[in-house]
Every structure is written in C-alpha cells, then in structure tokens.
Amino acid sequence: MPNFRMIETNGISLRAAVEGSGPLVIMVHGFPESWYSWRHQIGPIAAAGFTACAIDVRGYGGSDRPWPIEAYDMEQMIGDVAGVARALQPDAPAILIGHDWGAPIVWNSALTRPERFAAVAALSVPYTGPAPRPFNEIFDALFTKKNRFFYQAYFQKVGVPEADYDADPRNFLRRFLFAISGDVGPDGWPRNKTADATLLEGLEDPQPFPAWLSEADLDYYVGEFKASGFRGPINRYRNHERDWHYLEQFRGRLIEQPAFFIAGDKDPAFNMFGGSDPVPAMRKAVPNLQGVHVLPGCGHWTQQERPEEVTALLVGWLRGL
Numbered sequence: 001m002p003n004f005r006m007i008e009t010n011g012i013s014l015r016a017a018v019e020g021s022g023p024l025v026i027m028v029h030g031f032p033e034s035w036y037s038w039r040h041q042i043g044p045i046a047a048a049g050f051t052a053c054a055i056d057v058r059g060y061g062g063s064d065r066p067w068p069i070e071a072y073d074m075e076q077m078i079g080d081v082a083g084v085a086r087a088l089q090p091d092a093p094a095i096l097i098g099h100d101w102g103a104p105i106v107w108n109s110a111l112t113r114p115e116r117f118a119a120v121a122a123l124s125v126p127y128t129g130p131a132p133r134p135f136n137e138i139f140d141a142l143f144t145k146k147n148r149f150f151y152q153a154y155f156q157k158v159g160v161p162e163a164d165y166d167a168d169p170r171n172f173l174r175r176f177l178f179a180i181s182g183d184v185g186p187d188g189w190p191r192n193k194t195a196d197a198t199l200l201e202g203l204e205d206p207q208p209f210p211a212w213l214s215e216a217d218l219d220y221y222v223g224e225f226k227a228s229g230f231r232g233p234i235n236r237y238r239n240h241e242r243d244w245h246y247l248e249q250f251r252g253r254l255i256e257q258p259a260f261f262i263a264g265d266k267d268p269a270f271n272m273f274g275g276s277d278p279v280p281a282m283r284k285a286v287p288n289l290q291g292v293h294v295l296p297g298c299g300h301w302t303q304q305e306r307p308e309e310v311t312a313l314l315v316g317w318l319r320g321l
Contacts, residue, residue, distance in 0.1 A: 009083025015062030020046025030100020040307035059232020182299030264298025
C-alpha cells in the first residue's frame with residue numbers, strides 16, 4: 001500500500017494515495033472504483049520521477065461523503081481536484097489523469113482551470129466539447145420515452161439503486177464490472193430491457209472472475225463500499241442539469257493543454273450511442289491531443305484490464321511533456 005494523506009480541499013477532506021517526488025500527477029477514478037483502480041500505475045509513475053497521487057473522489061473510500069445530491073456536481077468535483085493540486089504543488093500546475101467519471105472531471109478541470117493544470121490524460125471517455133443539452137434529456141429521449149432501459153435513468157431513482165447495492169456490494173461489483181469488461185460475451189449487456197427494469201437484471205455473475213481482478217482486489221473494493229455506501233457515487237449521475245448549466249459559461253473554449261487519450265475498442269463508454277468515430281470531434285475540442293490509443297479487445301476498466309500496456313503509454317507520455 002502507498003502512503004495515505006488526508007487533504008483538506010473545497011470544504012471537505014479527501015483521502016489520497018501518494019508516492020514519489022517530482023511534478024505532481026493526480027489520478028481520478030470513476031464509478032464504482034477508488035484510488036485502488038490506479039494500483040498498477042502509482043508505483044511506475046512515481047519511479048519515472050513524478051509525485052503520483054491517486055485520490056478517493058468525494059463519496060468514496062476514505063474521503064468525506066456529503067449527503068446532498070448537489071454536493072456531487074461537476075463544479076464541486078473540479079474544486080476538489082484543484083484543491084488537491086494547490087495543497088500538494090502550490091507553485092506549479094499539476095498533470096491530470098482520469099478514467100470513467102474521472103475523465104469528464106479531469107477534462108473539465110483542464111478546461112475551466114487552465115492556470116492550475118498543465119496537461120491532461122483521459123481513459124475511456126472522450127471530450128468533444130459541451131453537450132447541446134443536459135445529458136439526462138438526451139437519454140430520456142433515446143431510452144426512457146421509448147420504454148428502453150438505460151442505467152443512468154435508473155440511477156435517477158433516489159434511494160433505490162443504492163439500497164440494492166449497499167445490501168450486497170460484492171454481488172453488484174462482480175456483475176457490473178464484468179458486464180462492461182473486455183471479457184464479456186456479446187450478450188453480456190442485455191439490450192431488450194424495458195425502462196422499469198433494474199440494472200442487475202440479466203447481468204451475469206462470472207465464475208471465475210477474469211484474472212485482471214483477483215479475489216483480493218475484489219475484497220478491497222467490497223470493503224471500501226461497505227464503509228462508504230453507494231449514495232455519494234450514484235449522486236454524481238444526478239447532476240446532469242447542474243453540470244450543463246455550469247459548463248455553459250465555458251462554451252467555445254478549447255482544452256489547449258497537452259492531452260492524451262486511451263480507450264478499449266470493447267468499451268461502451270468510448271462511443272456510448274454508436275454513430276461516428278468520436279476521435280475527430282475530440283481533436284477539434286482538444287487541439288493539442290498528442291496521442292490516441294484504442295486497445296483491441298479491452299473493455300471499460302482500461303488501466304486494470306491492460307495494466308502494463310496502459311502504464312507504459314502513460315509513462316511515455318508523461319516523460320515527453
């Protein structure tokens with residue numbers, strides 16, 4: 001285990017795993033994970049001459065868990081990350097790496113606080129500029145109004161999903177993590193569920209779980225969620241309207257910092273609704289995009305499914321900055 005620090009930021013305390021010395025690299029995880037999702041990257045990034053800092057996002061693990069839904073909007077998330085950067089490296093801008101929800105957090109941190117962040121890398125979720133309307137309106141039109149299930153619509157039912165997952169975190173984690181990994185078969189994510197279904201309906205519980213997540217790894221995640229619960233993590237999905245209104249003021253601004261992107265070609269978040277390749281649009285919104293790597297056969301859990309490949313790509317990019 002790396003050293004843990006509690007960092008006061010933006011009115012709360014965040015737990016951070018910190019290792020090494022040198023320019024600061026802040027790693028931001030997604031749902032449903034923790035600092036631990038970066039366990040394969042922390043040591044190599046530190047060994048490459050950087051201060052590697054992997055945080056528990058608010059609501060997760062050892063970090064504070066405010067109750068209100070609005071405590072998890074994008075403005076608060078950006079404030080948290082900026083506060084960590086200021087606490088650990090006050091005299092120079094930090095470098096950001098994010099995965100899943102951590103990707104929009106770091107993209108938008110770089111967009112809104114360019115003086116605080118020198119470079120940004122994202123895994124899984126591309127950045128193509130501000131959305132034309134709040135994301136909840138988009139999935140409502142594409143799914144709910146057509147009586148089709150969409151997991152983020154299910155997460156709007158305050159108290160319902162978190163009660164289910166809090167009752168048996170291991171069951172939820174096994175089935176959800178497997179369902180969007182590169183190991184799942186073509187029928188792993190049911191596509192014919194109606195809008196009133198639950199997320200876990202139809203998701204397989206693999207026996208055994210793929211080797212990229214050991215029983216010890218799963219035990220660690222289960223322990224973290226038994227302590228934190230799922231309300232804070234799921235609250236992030238309940239702020240689409242607030243996020244859209246906050247980010248509207250930055251419409252037209254580009255992410256000018258050096259940037260880097262990695263995704264798996266089996267990751268549903270890379271191109272969530274299909275259609276055209278998102279990379280050309282990303283290059284317009286992120287003109288200094290220095291590399292794009294789409295890993296064959298890799299699913300959503302990029303840095304855990306392909307740790308050696310992802311680590312080598314990230315360290316190479318960091319050394320070149």
